[in-house]
Amino acid sequence: MNVHGTKVRHEALTLLRVGAKNADVARMLNVPLGTIGYWKHVDRAKRGECPGKHDPKCPRCDGRELDEPAYSYLLGLYLGDGHISHYSEHRVANLMITCTESWPGLMDDCEQAMRAVFPDNAVCRVRRTGCSNVKVYSKHLHCLFPQHGPGKKHERSITLEPWQQEIVDAHPWDFIRGLIHSDGCRITNWTTRLVGGERKRYEYPRYFFTNVSDDIRQLYTDTLDKLGIAWTQCTRNGNPYNISVARKASVALMDEHVGPKH
Template sequence: MRFHSPETHQKAVTLLRSGTKSADVARLLDVPRGTVSYWLHMDRSKRGECPGPHAPTCHRCDGAELDTCAYAYLFGLYLGDGHISQHSQHRVPNLMITLDDSWPGIQDEAEKAMRKVFPDNATCRVRKPGCHNIKVYSTHLLCMFPQHGPGRKHERAIALESWQQEIIGANPWPFVRGLIHSDGCRITNWTTRMVGGIPKRYEYPRYWFTNVSDDIRQLYTDTLDKLGIEWTHCTRAGKRYNISVARRASVALMDAHVGPKY
């Protein structure tokens, strides 16, 4: 992960405030375009500015109505399989959720959630080997996903802002559903038990969630706790990246609100 000095950051902000384009700032200071865009967004946010005078409406900038259920689900997907980027050929950032072609229903649900959260913006799908990138372009992406920043998610702190805490608190199941649809699954485990001296195979369902980020796993388990779901850490190769839900009552709750991938 590449770090930039406070002096470079301040030079970039000064140039941006003077009207210099992000692409020119990136080239002059040898800083990635996405990092410059992030700095621009953070500087505008501190000053209470919208991304642009002709930008579509935004829940954060002008109080536009937001489908909080769809946002909670989309935010869960973003934390797992989502990425915000801005390439030189595009003038606005894009949110990309990469989803396996084995689950076309989840691709449909992801695109539907995008359209509800960003009703003024068109969505698209880009075919890749074995998967599709579900995408939406918006000048307000960094407003709605303030967790975006330079580097990978597990290399930086991931914490909810107060308005996000309210949304997740009111829509915990869509959030869990989004996390499972991105970095989780419902599987069938099996073991053997001795019954009357004869070994018999016993199968049971389990929900599995894996994420390298300690903060994202914490958001998941904190939400499970509030929902009354029992869970355990499963350490593999010395890594506590896996969260298991296997208790019958907890699995039943997960089945009622999440269910298998489709």
């Protein structure tokens, strides 16, 4: 990943201030178009040229109202396929959720949740090969996602703060839905049975949640327990690997509140 220095940034701003188009500056300096747009926005904000609010409020720091169902869903997405990046001192931190292109509905739901949780912040999609990164920029990401830290999630402790647990307890299905939409799936399993002396194929739906973090799987199963969902743990090479929900009544509840990705 390229990190562009102060000299390049100043050169870009000089061109932008005299009216150069973002795309032209991006090509000229070999800088991503999104980065040029961000630099221009920050520069205009510092000079008071941007309309509206320049310092979005934070539910944790300023007491702004938080859309709790949307946050519970976004928290599940973050624990599965999300991470927070802060590339340099010039960039505001961004929360990025990676969504495969085959599930456009998931990208829509993710973007909607980000806009609900961060109503005054920039949300965008960055298309990659076979997927899109749905991103939101905010100075207060670490306030709302204190699980962020160096290294991979499964290599460090992941626990919810008391205020986060209260939100998950109040909106458990949103949390489960976020986890399934990030690291889970609904599939159709099959087996065979003897019926009247004849072996017949039998199909049944099943939910899987796969995550190598013991802590994140525990958050998932603890929430399933509170919802009365029966589950079993599967292993790979003797190690805990995923959580299965296969009993008919439990699958019916999951279908009602979660459903397959789309």
